[in-house]
Amino acid sequence: MEAVRWSRQLIPTLREVPQEAEIPSHQLLLRAGLIRKLGAGLYTFLPFGLRALRKVERIVREEMNRAGALEILMPALHPKEIWEQTGRFEVLKDVIFKIRDRQDRALVLGPTHEEIVTDLVAHEVSSYRQLPLNLYQIQMKFRDEIRPRFGLMRAKEFIMKDAYSFDADDAGADESYRKMYDAYQRIFRRCGLRTKIVEADTGAMGGSSSHEFMVLADAGEDGLVECDTCSYAANLERAESVLRAPPAFEGVGRAVEKVSTPGLRSVEEVSGFFQSPPSRLIKTLIYVADGQPVAALVPGNRDVNEIKLRRALGTKTLILADPVTIERVTGAPVGFAGPVGLKIPVHADLKLRGYRGAITGANQADAHIRHVDLERDARVTAYADFSYAMEGDGCPRCPGMLRTRRGIEVGHVFKLGTKYSELLGAMYLGADGQKKPCIMGCYGIGVTRTLQAVIEQSHDDQGIIWPVPVAPAEVEVLLINEQHEASVRAAEKLVAELEEVGLEVLYDERAERPGVKFKDADLLGLPLRINVGERGLAKGAFEVRVRQSGETLMIPMESIVESICAQLAELRRARGAEEQG
RNA sequence: CGGGGCGUAGCUCAGUCUGGUAGAGCGUCAGCUUUGGGAGCUGAAAGUCACGCGUUCAAAUCGCGUCGCCCCGACCA
Known part of the structure; x- marks a missing residue:
C-alpha cells in the first residue's frame, strides 16, 4: 500500500x-x-x-x-x-x-x-x-x-x-x-x-x-x-426533584396584607422591594392549555418546565398567555398575577406544598400581597411536579442531592x-x-x-487527542529534515515496516520547518508520533512521543515496530479501563 | 421568529466615527539562506471592500434595502 x-x-x-x-x-x-x-x-x-x-x-x-x-x-x-x-x-x-x-x-x-x-x-x-x-x-x-x-x-x-x-x-x-x-x-x-x-x-x-x-x-x-x-x-x-424541608418564612399565621408595589413586575424587583429571597415569592404564570386559561404556580426562584406541566395537565397544547388574556383572567396587567381569588384552574408545583408567609401578585395593578398561606388563601386545583430541578435539590429516589x-x-x-x-x-x-x-x-x-x-472530550490547548479506535490514523512518522538523506531513508523504511504490520501511518515528509510539523502533529492529534531526525539516528534510536501524556521515549531502531504496537495496545487498554471506573 | 454582533486578500484583522480612490501579520508563488517546537532576507501574485439602490465632484466609509455568517433566546427526535 x-x-x-x-x-x-x-x-x-x-x-x-x-x-x-x-x-x-x-x-x-x-x-x-x-x-x-x-x-x-x-x-x-x-x-x-x-x-x-x-x-x-x-x-x-x-x-x-x-x-x-x-x-x-x-x-x-x-x-x-x-x-x-x-x-x-x-x-x-x-x-x-x-x-x-x-x-x-x-x-x-x-x-x-x-x-x-x-x-x-x-x-x-x-x-x-x-x-x-x-x-x-x-x-x-x-x-x-x-x-x-x-x-x-x-x-x-x-x-x-x-x-x-x-x-x-x-x-x-x-x-x-x-x-x-x-x-x-x-x-x-x-x-x-x-x-x-x-x-x-x-x-x-x-x-x-x-x-x-x-x-x-x-x-x-x-x-x-x-x-x-x-x-x-x-x-x-x-x-424530578424534591425539597427536603419546606421553607420557613416570617409572617406565618398573619392575615394576608396588600402592599403597593408600583411598577414592580419581575421576581427580582419584587423580592428586592420586600428584602426577601426570591424563593419566598410565588410566581404565577398564566397559560392557555387546549384553549383554556390555567394558572401555573412555582416558587419565585424556579422556572416552569413546560414539558412537565403539559404532561401534568394532560393537554395537547400549552402556550404562555398573551398580555390581553392575562389581564382578562387576572384583572391585572402582566406582572401582578397571583393565585388568591383566581377564577381559573390553579395548578401549583409540588415544591409549593405547605408554602406559608409567601409573597405573590394581588391580581391588581401595582400591588402584591404578603403573608400568603397557599392552602388557606387560594383554591389550588391540583399539585404536580412541573418546575425545573435545580442544583442542590433532593434526589427523588434516595436521600442524596442533585447536581x-x-x-x-x-x-x-x-x-x-x-x-x-x-x-x-x-x-x-x-x-x-x-x-x-x-x-x-x-x-x-x-x-x-x-x-x-x-x-x-479529548483535547488540550495544542489540539486533538484521538482515542486510538477512532483516530484517523494510528501513528505519525515525522521527518524532521527532509534534506537529510539518512533521515529520509530511515523514515521511509520505518513507514514501510509499520504498514507491513497493518498500522495506519501518516508520514509527514513536507518541506516544512520542524516546528511547523510538530505543531501540526499536536493539532491533528494522532495517538503516537515518531520523530525521525539526526539526533535520534546518531543513537540508533527513534524518538516516540505519546500525544496523550506528552511523554517522549527513545526507542532503539530494531524494536520500534514492536514498541509501537505495544504502546497502541496500552493506550487502547488504558482508555477501556478508565471507562470501567 | 425576537435580541445582539459581524461581512475588507486564502486565514486573522486594521481602516468606517471625521468621505479623497486599498492596508498589516500569517499563508501562497519565485529565489537565497536555514533545519528539533509555527525561522530570516529579497521579490511577486492576490481584494467588483457581501450585494443593490441612493446621497455626493468623490463612498469600504453616509442613508435605505437585500443576502450571508456567528452568538443569546424561543424550539428540538
Whole structure:
C-alpha cells in the first residue's frame, strides 16, 4: 500500500482560530483540517475527518451486528403522504425539508425513519416466527433546525445510525431495548467516550420509556441532573426533584396584607422591594392549555418546565398567555398575577406544598400581597411536579442531592409501543391465530455528533487527542529534515515496516520547518508520533512521543515496530479501563 | 421568529466615527539562506471592500434595502 504522505494529502491545518467557531471541538475540527463549511449547518468532510468518521461508523456497525441487528439502507426522500398517515407531518412540519419533483409531487427529506421502516415491516412481516426483528441503517438525516450551531453538533444534515426493533410481546420488546442499551454502552466506550445515561423525555417521538446517552461537556446543549449518592440521572426536561424541608418564612399565621408595589413586575424587583429571597415569592404564570386559561404556580426562584406541566395537565397544547388574556383572567396587567381569588384552574408545583408567609401578585395593578398561606388563601386545583430541578435539590429516589451538568446527546433509545405499527399496519399473526401490532423500539446515534463529542472530550490547548479506535490514523512518522538523506531513508523504511504490520501511518515528509510539523502533529492529534531526525539516528534510536501524556521515549531502531504496537495496545487498554471506573 | 454582533486578500484583522480612490501579520508563488517546537532576507501574485439602490465632484466609509455568517433566546427526535 502506498504510504499516506502528508504532502500528497489534503489536511489543511489552520494556524489561527476561524471566526466561525466558538467551542473547542468545532475550532479543532476546522483547524486540524478535518471539515470545511459550505453554509450554516452544512459541512464537507475532508479526508482525515472522513477517516475518523468511518472509524466511528465501523464501531457502530460491529456492535449493532453483534447485537443481532440487520443493516439496511432506506431512502432519504420520502413521499409526503406517509408522514401524513401518522400525523407527524404536522408535528414535525417546522423541521421537515419539503420539496417537489417535476410532476409536482410532494416529497420530504427524511428527518428520521419510523414511518418508512414500519411501512417496510408492514409489507414483509406477517408471522410471529419472523420476530423479533431489528433493522438499522447509517444514513444522512435532514432537519431544518431552528438554529444550526457548533459545527457538526447541530447541523441541517447529519449522519445518524437509526435502528428499529419489532417484537411480538412486551417481554421481547424489553429485551430488544436492553440489547440496544448494552450495545450503546459498548459503542461509546469503544469510541473512547465517557457517557452518562439519563432518563429522558420522549418528545415528538411518542412512546413510554427512554434513555439518553450524554457526553458530559460544558458546551453541551442539554441540561441534566445526577444524584451525588445513587445512580439517578435525568435530562433536565424530565428530571424530578424534591425539597427536603419546606421553607420557613416570617409572617406565618398573619392575615394576608396588600402592599403597593408600583411598577414592580419581575421576581427580582419584587423580592428586592420586600428584602426577601426570591424563593419566598410565588410566581404565577398564566397559560392557555387546549384553549383554556390555567394558572401555573412555582416558587419565585424556579422556572416552569413546560414539558412537565403539559404532561401534568394532560393537554395537547400549552402556550404562555398573551398580555390581553392575562389581564382578562387576572384583572391585572402582566406582572401582578397571583393565585388568591383566581377564577381559573390553579395548578401549583409540588415544591409549593405547605408554602406559608409567601409573597405573590394581588391580581391588581401595582400591588402584591404578603403573608400568603397557599392552602388557606387560594383554591389550588391540583399539585404536580412541573418546575425545573435545580442544583442542590433532593434526589427523588434516595436521600442524596442533585447536581446539574451539561451534556451532548449522542444516543437516544425509546420504547415506542404500537403507535406506528398500528397506524401503518405492521401486524403479525400470533401462534394463537390472532392479528396483533408489532411492539416497536427505536434507537438513534448521532454519528457525526459523536465524532465531534470525542474531540470535545479529548483535547488540550495544542489540539486533538484521538482515542486510538477512532483516530484517523494510528501513528505519525515525522521527518524532521527532509534534506537529510539518512533521515529520509530511515523514515521511509520505518513507514514501510509499520504498514507491513497493518498500522495506519501518516508520514509527514513536507518541506516544512520542524516546528511547523510538530505543531501540526499536536493539532491533528494522532495517538503516537515518531520523530525521525539526526539526533535520534546518531543513537540508533527513534524518538516516540505519546500525544496523550506528552511523554517522549527513545526507542532503539530494531524494536520500534514492536514498541509501537505495544504502546497502541496500552493506550487502547488504558482508555477501556478508565471507562470501567 | 425576537435580541445582539459581524461581512475588507486564502486565514486573522486594521481602516468606517471625521468621505479623497486599498492596508498589516500569517499563508501562497519565485529565489537565497536555514533545519528539533509555527525561522530570516529579497521579490511577486492576490481584494467588483457581501450585494443593490441612493446621497455626493468623490463612498469600504453616509442613508435605505437585500443576502450571508456567528452568538443569546424561543424550539428540538
